[in-house]
Amino acid sequence: MTNADQSRETVIRIRGLRNQFGRHVVHENLDLDVYRGEVLGVVGGSGTGKSVLLRSISGLQIPTAGEIDVLGTNVLTASDDQRTALEQRWGVMFQDGALFSSLNVRENIEVPMRHVEGLSPKLRSQMADLKISLAGLPYLAGDKFPSELSGGMRKRAGLARALALDPEILFLDEPTAGLDPIGAADFDILIRQLSKSMGLTVFLVTHDLDTLHATCDRIAVLAEKRVLVTGTMKEMLAVEHPWVHEYFHGPRARAAMDAIPAKKDG
Secondary structure, three states, rough: OOOOHHHOOOOEEEEEEEEEEEEEEEEEEEEEEOOOOOOOEEEEEEOOOOOHHHHOOOOOOOEEEEEEEEEOEEEOOOOHHHHHHHHHOOEEOOOOOOOOOOOOOOHHHHHHHHHHOOOOOOHHHHHHHHHHHHHOOOHHHHHHHHHHOOOOOHHHHHHHHHHOOOOHHHEOOOOOOOOOOOOOOOOHHHHHHHHHHHHEEEEEEEOOHHHHHOOOOOEEEEOOOEEEEEHHHHHOOOOOOOOHHHHOOOOEEEEEHHHHHHHHHH
């Protein structure tokens, strides 16, 4: 950990995490710190448990061992009231949005708001419309059902729902998977803009090198059942581990790096 890291506020702290399914150990003695206001990209090969790590932090997966503190609360030992309060301080966007098919977009976004006392139906609807706009969707999208949306619009609707309660932390699971290059680039820009304008801490699971270059402040690499290394893109380029070197120096990595100026200007 650098001196600069030591001076930053840690909003997610993981120590000694172990995730195991039957005899298969996914994570062993995994440590990770996530700092307030940063966009952290989590990468790793197939089977390294990127999404499992996200689900563990957000309380959807109970690990076998370890400690997970989020915003000063121990996720694994929190009471029901503490968990409810904590869940109102983060938002989760799953792959393909994971929207309720029987609800329109506005109603989907209102779902987290229904657990907040004092919000009238009119205010919930107005807040949902604001999140629709923040996610880059047209106003009329609020009346549409998930089946009527394109893949990119469903992802934006899922993002709008994750933003419903103005969270401090945003969890994103493969947000650009399945999008065409233009749609993925637009989504990268949107995430970066939202993180800055709303002061979000973003925990982003991805395999997309373009997203890492355009969006992330730091990168955490999962390998050998743990967080092998964390650092900036420049620091990743200096790592000699075979998988890390191949991932960040391959032809796709070079193409992504060449596209950085255009994306950041966007």
